[in-house]
Amino acid sequence: MPKPKSNIAEYRNYYLPSDFPVLLLTGDHWKISNVPSKYLHFHNCLEIGLCHSESGYMEFNGKEKLFFKAGDITCIPRNIPHTTYSSPNTESRWSYLFLNPQELFKNIAPHMRGFDLSLSAYREYRHILSRDEYPYIYELTSMAIREIEQQQPMYQTGAMGILLSLCIELHRIQDMGGHKSTLTSQPPENAMALSPVLDFIEDHYAEQFDIDYLADICCLSPTHFRRLFHSVIGRSPLDFLNNTRIINACNLLRSTEHSILDISEMVGFRSVSSFNRHFMKTMQTTPRDYRNETLYAREQQERMSIMDYTGWMYPEK
Secondary structure (H helix, E strand, C coil), rough: CCCCCCCCCEEEEECCCCCCCCCEECCCCCCCCCCCCCEEEECCCCCEEECCCCCEEECCCEEEEEEEEECCEEECCCCCCCEEEEECCCCCCEEEHHHHHHHCCCCCCCCCHHHHHHCCCCCCCCCCCCCCHHHHHHHHHHHHHHHHHHHHCCCCHHHHHHHHHHEEEEEEHHCCCCCCCCCCCCCCCCCHHHHHHHHHHHHCCCCCCCCHHHHCCCCCCHHHHHHHHHHHHHHHHHHHHHHHHHHHHHEEEHHHHHHHHHHHCCCCCCCHHHHHHHHHHCCCCHHHHHHHHHHCCCCCCCCCCCCCCCCCCCCCC
């Protein structure tokens, strides 16, 4: 009898503009179904969510479940596989902020290293913070959402100040370690074991390293690492690395005037021919045509993604 396949984790990449690396998803249509997704998913950036109504569960690794209710704030680091679903016969309504704190605050707080808010940075991590226990977190999150949603003059500067205060408060809470997360003692045979490698690839994709080096980060043999990575992510480590490079190349093609040759080197490809080949395979177009298309139709940037999956800019049903 064949062994059942493991659930594949979906990689949900969000394009965050370099000048203001923040994305807000909000509105009455952002209602989360009560049917659990068959896939976990993870993002390339920090996710901060505000539950406006109803209740439900946030599930990690397909096993650990945390209960949420209206007024709760969720804080999910990048590259942490998870999914969210509502209580039976309900649909919870949400607003989500996706941001890259390191890039957002690099010019105003370059000396502060705690803004990654990653699971590995703390001994104990709070994924869900209630309004009753942390009213200031709720207030700051609501203010940031309102500032970005209304887009009054200088709203980006205003939102940046609010988000800086929010990230400082979140860092203080996580650093206190007053409450244990149920996720810190997971066995290695799961998606959480890959988070350090996903973080490493996100930060070092332009460098040259081999699969053995990535396996060492997870304290696994290369063979075991390849098998686990493919069972969770649904592709090989090398394919995932190259896709990450293409994602960042897309950002550079959209937001800079660097030549295609320079961009290919900046994201880690050894030759422009290899870059062009992988770009065409992933994006179904050439880097030059991609740049021309985005220059011509910049308002459609958010609809261009590196991968197709349910629920990128809209909630799953």
